[in-house]
Amino acid sequence: MASRAKATILDIAREAGVSKSTVSLVLQGSGLIRPETATKVRKAIEDVGYVYNRGAANLRKAHSNVIGMVINDLTNPFFAELAVGMERVFQAAGVVPFIANTAENPVRQEEVLKSLMEQGVAGLIVSPARGTTPGAFRRIEAAGVPIVFTMRRLPESRIPVIAPDNHRGAFIATEHLIRKGHCRLAFFGGSSDLVVYHERLGGFLEACETLGIPASDRLIVEGETGRKGGMACLETALAAAQPPTAALCFNDAVAFGAMLALRKRGLEAGADFAVVGFDDVAEAEHYSPALTSVAVDTAGLGERAAHVMLRMIQSRTTRAEDHIGAVSLVVRESSGPDRNSQVGDAA
Amino acid sequence: MASRAKATILDIAREAGVSKSTVSLVLQGSGLIRPETATKVRKAIEDVGYVYNRGAANLRKAHSNVIGMVINDLTNPFFAELAVGMERVFQAAGVVPFIANTAENPVRQEEVLKSLMEQGVAGLIVSPARGTTPGAFRRIEAAGVPIVFTMRRLPESRIPVIAPDNHRGAFIATEHLIRKGHCRLAFFGGSSDLVVYHERLGGFLEACETLGIPASDRLIVEGETGRKGGMACLETALAAAQPPTAALCFNDAVAFGAMLALRKRGLEAGADFAVVGFDDVAEAEHYSPALTSVAVDTAGLGERAAHVMLRMIQSRTTRAEDHIGAVSLVVRESSGPDRNSQVGDAA
DNA sequence: CGCTATAAATGGAACGTTCCAATAAATCAA
DNA sequence: TTGATTTATTGGAACGTTCCATTTATAGCG
Numbered sequence: 001m002a003s004r005a006k007a008t009i010l011d012i013a014r015e016a017g018v019s020k021s022t023v024s025l026v027l028q029g030s031g032l033i034r035p036e037t038a039t040k041v042r043k044a045i046e047d048v049g050y051v052y053n054r055g056a057a058n059l060r061k062a063h064s065n066v067i068g069m070v071i072n073d074l075t076n077p078f079f080a081e082l083a084v085g086m087e088r089v090f091q092a093a094g095v096v097p098f099i100a101n102t103a104e105n106p107v108r109q110e111e112v113l114k115s116l117m118e119q120g121v122a123g124l125i126v127s128p129a130r131g132t133t134p135g136a137f138r139r140i141e142a143a144g145v146p147i148v149f150t151m152r153r154l155p156e157s158r159i160p161v162i163a164p165d166n167h168r169g170a171f172i173a174t175e176h177l178i179r180k181g182h183c184r185l186a187f188f189g190g191s192s193d194l195v196v197y198h199e200r201l202g203g204f205l206e207a208c209e210t211l212g213i214p215a216s217d218r219l220i221v222e223g224e225t226g227r228k229g230g231m232a233c234l235e236t237a238l239a240a241a242q243p244p245t246a247a248l249c250f251n252d253a254v255a256f257g258a259m260l261a262l263r264k265r266g267l268e269a270g271a272d273f274a275v276v277g278f279d280d281v282a283e284a285e286h287y288s289p290a291l292t293s294v295a296v297d298t299a300g301l302g303e304r305a306a307h308v309m310l311r312m313i314q315s316r317t318t319r320a321e322d323h324i325g326a327v328s329l330v331v332r333e334s335s336g337p338d339r340n341s342q343v344g345d346a347a
Numbered sequence: 348m349a350s351r352a353k354a355t356i357l358d359i360a361r362e363a364g365v366s367k368s369t370v371s372l373v374l375q376g377s378g379l380i381r382p383e384t385a386t387k388v389r390k391a392i393e394d395v396g397y398v399y400n401r402g403a404a405n406l407r408k409a410h411s412n413v414i415g416m417v418i419n420d421l422t423n424p425f426f427a428e429l430a431v432g433m434e435r436v437f438q439a440a441g442v443v444p445f446i447a448n449t450a451e452n453p454v455r456q457e458e459v460l461k462s463l464m465e466q467g468v469a470g471l472i473v474s475p476a477r478g479t480t481p482g483a484f485r486r487i488e489a490a491g492v493p494i495v496f497t498m499r500r501l502p503e504s505r506i507p508v509i510a511p512d513n514h515r516g517a518f519i520a521t522e523h524l525i526r527k528g529h530c531r532l533a534f535f536g537g538s539s540d541l542v543v544y545h546e547r548l549g550g551f552l553e554a555c556e557t558l559g560i561p562a563s564d565r566l567i568v569e570g571e572t573g574r575k576g577g578m579a580c581l582e583t584a585l586a587a588a589q590p591p592t593a594a595l596c597f598n599d600a601v602a603f604g605a606m607l608a609l610r611k612r613g614l615e616a617g618a619d620f621a622v623v624g625f626d627d628v629a630e631a632e633h634y635s636p637a638l639t640s641v642a643v644d645t646a647g648l649g650e651r652a653a654h655v656m657l658r659m660i661q662s663r664t665t666r667a668e669d670h671i672g673a674v675s676l677v678v679r680e681s682s683g684p685d686r687n688s689q690v691g692d693a694a
Numbered sequence: 695c696g697c698t699a700t701a702a703a704t705g706g707a708a709c710g711t712t713c714c715a716a717t718a719a720a721t722c723a724a
Numbered sequence: 725t726t727g728a729t730t731t732a733t734t735g736g737a738a739c740g741t742t743c744c745a746t747t748t749a750t751a752g753c754g
Contacts, residue, residue: 006490008740019704024742034702049489054465055402056740059709066466074430074446080422087448091455096462098445099421101434108438115443118401119413119466142396143353227633260633286574286607288635355710366734371712381732403710406739 016044068116085302146312164296169327170203182246188233189254230257246274270336289333363391415463432649493659511643516674517550533591535580536601577604593621636680
């Protein structure tokens with residue numbers, strides 16, 4: 001059944017009674033070939049079960065048609081959505097995105113990048129793993145392969161970044177909580193080795209500053225960025241002498257964790273303690289109580305990143321502008337007013 | 348900054364004052380070269396910022412080191428977990444898995460497979476998109492590239508499958524519901540174009556048969572396999588003349604949807620209507636109420652699939668045995684006893 | 695009819711590796 | 725010393741494409 005050796009362009013040429021050059025031309029859809037000849041060749045291709053060898057072609061051609069997407073945590077639905085957005089535009093451009101997962105591991109990331117480079121990718125879209133060293137992309141940059149960062153940026157790097165407006169998102173979310181009457185606020189989860197953390201925390205702090213929440217009434221609890229981290233943060237917060245009545249969480253996963261911990265204590269998010277998330281993953285809407293969260297248009301960011309990448313490839317540059325995506329607050333049930341303040345309002 | 352043309356093995360040879368063959372040997376870690384020479388070469392490699400061209404190498408070598416993972420829905424956390432399991436074992440074997448998403452679209456799947464083949468993958472692990480035609484993999488099989496299906500199988504195909512024991516999973520879940528006193532049961536979601544559907548539904552029906560639930564007390568509601576589908580199924584079911592009191596759902600997403608619809612009607616899963624899911628995704632445990640579900644050891648199945656793939660590549664065969672993974676029922680809050688029957692029991 | 699202009703098809707030299715066969719250098723036995 | 729053996733290194737021919745420069749066939753025109 002399986003033909004002995006893989007069929008090549010020469011086998012097709014023989015089969016169709018033409019030269020290899022003609023076959024090559026047909027393969028590329030050149031208009032220089034007489035339609036009948038093209039048909040004949042295409043038939044031969046079908047007959048011998050030929051599969052195009054892109055590796056060989058790339059040896060001559062300048063650029064390949066694959067771009068690599070390097071993602072730090074595929075199990076986070078957030079990144080899956082991002083990937084889906086990118087795929088949409090790449091597909092339309094005839095580019096094939098290969099996704100690789102680094103599982104938040106810089107060593108693994110190094111391997112993955114190396115592999116992708118060896119494969120001759122035309123570009124790289126990456127959400128860098130936590131703990132990536134500043135020099136990790138130097139070689140790739142030197143090789144002239146365009147890179148775009150998504151969602152995360154590296155401390156000192158001139159690689160373009162496509163990310164949501166983290167600062168503003170945190171600001172409006174915090175503002176919302178304060179307007180609801182909360183005056184002892186917490187920021188849950190994340191840690192300072194992530195640039196995103198500083199952006200979001202910065203927005204939180206600026207809102208506090210602007211709207212008159214003194215430093216003594218702010219509680220910052222670092223922690224893991226998953227559910228577990230959120231649970232731990234809540235425990236820590238409630239153990240404080242003057243516990244906060246509301247928290248902005250680093251992301252939705254942390255928020256879910258905090259809500260879970262609340263329920264374990266017999267408390268209800270929204271009624272007893274306000275929780276706001278960040279990212280607005282699909283799940284947020286369906287949670288109970290539904291989670292108030294900062295929406296970042298994930299798929300849109302993915303599309304944007306893909307577009308930027310395509311433009312860089314086309315203009316053979318390694319430079320591009322950052323793109324900061326608009327954010328909006330989606331208010332749901334988890335961010336109720338502060339109980340005491342509510343009473344105060346009513347009085 | 349970026350070197351003009353890409354450095355090749357010849358540039359290194361010149362730089363190090365040796366021949367290209369020597370460089371090639373060093374690159375492959377051959378023991379035939381004098382350590383000092385190797386060091387010299389490695390330094391040159393570093394100096395010129397060389398990146399290995401695997402495409403060129405594959406032109407001569409028999410096999411590449413990349414295998415493709417073709418997944419039908421990356422946004423389903425279930426598949427992300429599966430991917431993670433596979434990656435673990437591939438990484439250890441020095442094989443690089445590239446993931447591609449088909450978004451449940453057979454046309455997209457076709458393109459993705461073509462691309463992967465052109466890239467010269469050593470093997471393919473695929474969870475076929477719904478509606479895949481039986482002949483979709485014929486060409487790939489003919490080319491002698493090993494394929495393994497995961498989670499889903501195609502109607503008439505001899506390609507090995509790695510999947511959970513769907514029939515048994517559905518059986519024990521149904522048995523559980525019947526033991527809880529339910530005697531009007533429903534099966535929610537999925538449709539008959541999926542082989543998995545028949546397997547799960549089959550288990551459900553066999554349990555009903557065995558444990559004395561007559562056909563008149565079974566309700567089968569086909570539907571989409573996401574939350575939306577689950578909501579619709581529940582509505583349909585409750586509109587029946589003799590509505591069921593419990594449902595086994597095609598998967599957890601459907602179950603979540605059903606629970607959501609229950610809540611919208613002011614009913615509570617577990618207390619008012621029993622819901623059991625399938626797959627036991629991470630979320631099931633954290634839902635409220637926590638979802639009873641059939642656990643399938645997702646990551647384990649991924650690892651198994653990867654192992655089978657590696658063995659096929661090594662022994663250059665395209666044949667392998669199916670592997671049916673053990674399942675177990677994880678009982679949580681969503682599957683309470685039937686109210687009436689509970690009263691009966693107490694009396 | 696011969697000549698040019700156009701269209702269609704072709705041969706051959708790359709592209710960056712691997713690997714075999716061959717060479718060169720060093721070591722050893724007698 | 726000479727030849728045999730081992731150890732390191734090397735040239736060159738593939739591998740399957742693309743694409744430039746040619747060649748060959750077809751048509752157009754006076």
